[in-house]
Amino acid sequence: MAQLIESNRAGAEVFTGHNVCKQKVIDILAQKHLPRALLSVGDIEEFGYNPTSGFLWIKSKKDSTHNFKKIGKTVSYAKEVTAFVHDKKMTNLSGVKVKELMIWIPLSGMAIEDAEGKKLSFSTAVGAGKTFPVDSFEE
Secondary structure, three states: OHHHHHHOOOOOEEEEOHHHHHHHHHHHHHHOOOOOOOOOOOOEEEEEEEOOOOEEEEEEOOOEEEEEOOOOEEEEEEEEEEEEEEOOEEEEEEEEEEEEOOEEEEEEEEEEOOOOOOEEEEEEOOOOEEEEEHHHHOO
16 A cells, blocks of 8 residues: 555645645545545545546544445545545545445445436445445535
8 A cells, every 4th residue: 555655646745634634635526526525534644646647545543434324324444545536436445444234345436427427336346336326425
């Protein structure tokens, strides 16, 4: 993970401090037409974004969870979250898991693929996935 971050640091914008980083995460998600609360990571220490490659990383003080009440799902964020962000999609996602029944399942990507832009589909490394309304992640 550290190697991926280091190889994409050249040309990246790097920010520190929770409030600044949280706002930058929201700004990038909005710019890429993704729901603003999608990466609700707690205690962010550093956020980096490389506009050329679309690579972003979020470093936080500790693992955190967020409950998306509208869909009844709890999401876990590792101390390091990384992804490549493009218009209406996120690929090569790491550090994010969703709780299904009693099992934590790592997510590998997400995309808004419907023509109306109202459904967000999540994928896992094993190919399974689910789709939810986009507005469920606009908390």
